[in-house]
Amino acid sequence: MSKRLTRHIVLIGMMGAGKTAIGSELARRLRVPxxxxxxxIEAAAAMSISEIFARDGEAFFRARESQVLARILAGAPGVISTGGGAWMQPHNRAMIAARGLSVWLNCPPELLWHRVRQRPTRPLLQTADPKGTLLRLLDERAPVYAQAGLEFLSQAGDSIEASATRLIAALAGADPTLIQELP
Structure with missing residues (x-):
């Protein structure tokens, strides 16, 4: 039996929360983009996010991020993974609310740190104290992330597949009209 999304599923949360990994699996299972x-953003700019931050600054990046998000949201419903800071912009939250269900992938701080500590591709963590920066960002962002339509708690030891299974059940409970079965 095939499924159809009535709105986008938009994954938000901190870097390292699993938005891309879980989002890819979720989309595969739902047979949506x-x-x-x-x-x-990287494809449109022909450079990495780190390079965009270094050359043009965070404000420029956030403006491009909003433009790209608007373009994606204008398309057919699918699963979207956003950057960790995208949800912090009120206009992005409004765009997402109008076209989709926001899902906060809430991940314990130590698990986030374990996942991102060896990654030089995180421009906001290029500081003298990257772990402290990560924890500060999480403290600042958590109250705003909590405004999401659904909070999904990561469980230690969950595989991507197990997380996707739990998330599908949580989505069905949060909005029974989101995922429709097609004959």
Whole structure:
């Protein structure tokens, strides 16, 4: 039996929360497109996010991020993974609410740190104290992330497949009209 989404599923949360990994698996299972907004920005700019931050600054990046998000949201419903800071912009939250269900992938701080500590591709963590920066960002962002339509708690030891299974059940419980069975 085939499924159809009535709105986008938009994954939000901190870097390292699993938005791309879980989002890819979720889209595969639902047989809908998966779009990583950061990858779309990199493709459009023909440079990495780190390079965009270094050359043009965070404000420029956030403006491009909003433009790309608007373009993706204008398309057919699918699963979208956003950058960790995208949800912090009120206009992005409004765009997402109008076209989709926001899902906060809430991940314990130590698991986030374990996943991102060896990654030089995280421009906001290029500081003298990257772990402290990550924890500060999480403290600042968590109250705003909590405004999402659904909070999904990561469980230690969950595989991507197990997380996707739990998330599908949570989505069905949060909005029974989101995923429709087609004959």
């Amino acid at each position: 998966f779009t990583d907004s950061d990858a779309e």
